[in-house]
Amino acid sequence: MIHFVLLISRQGKVRLTKWYSPYSQKERAKVLRELSGMILTRGPKLCNFVEWRGYKVVYKRYASLYFCMCINQDDNELEILEIIHHYVEILDRYFGSVCELDLIFNFHKAYYILEEILLAGELQESSKKTVARLIGAQDSLVEDAKEQASSIKNMIAQATK
Template sequence: RQGKLRLQKWYVPLSDKEKKKITRELVQTVLARKPKMCSFLEWRDLKIVYKRYASLYFCCAIEDQDNELITLEIIHRYVELLDKYFGSVCELDIIFNFEKAYFILDEFLLGGEVQETSKKNVLKAIEQADLLQEPRHEYFNVPVY
């Protein structure tokens, strides 16, 4: 129940001050809720959808007309993608590989909308990006004359 923010993605422009205020309020609100309480709550003019996985909370703020159950499924799909990539994701994976966690999110969601529904396709795109980032050792072992 520390309330340390590990990842955040904003799809509306807000000042840093406003983002910090919103984050602080939401962390306090979500952490204060009991485990058996509903994963949906109304907050300001938005709906908050969250899900706890072990010690990690995943939280989304959605507009009033958006579907809470679909959002809960989106959170679950993101966690499944993280699990597949990291092999049972934990907080340390996200802390030390936050760039990859953001990359996975960006492959899955674009502008707050689901871009790719297939886990297989998302993971394939991530694997291809990983291959591009790997150093090519054959170039480093060529003797210079």
């Protein structure tokens, strides 16, 4: 089981967090400090697995972001690396060569994509085509809602003239 997902920039700024296990706000802040300090100081040639508090943290660096997932000791690290890569590939496909700014300004899309892939800390959807289809459907719903809100706004403006 995945306990949490973190996206951390090289400067140590947290770009995305998703918690699947209960942690208080104070514990979350402590976890973020500990792990960002531990992962950011590791050399690039070291392995992508870190033992931490009885768990394993699997991470992978893509450009200026570290994608980290915390798992149980007996879970398969290579499977988690594949899940991280799967998530990055879907982000790349959606944003067209995803970068840190895409995640900053469209964090809600990054969360939505993550929630389509993972459910309660387990892999839900492994098909990139299915995830892309679901994201496209969500985008069209949002556009329809925006158009509807705009037309209602215009009707109200005309009625109040």
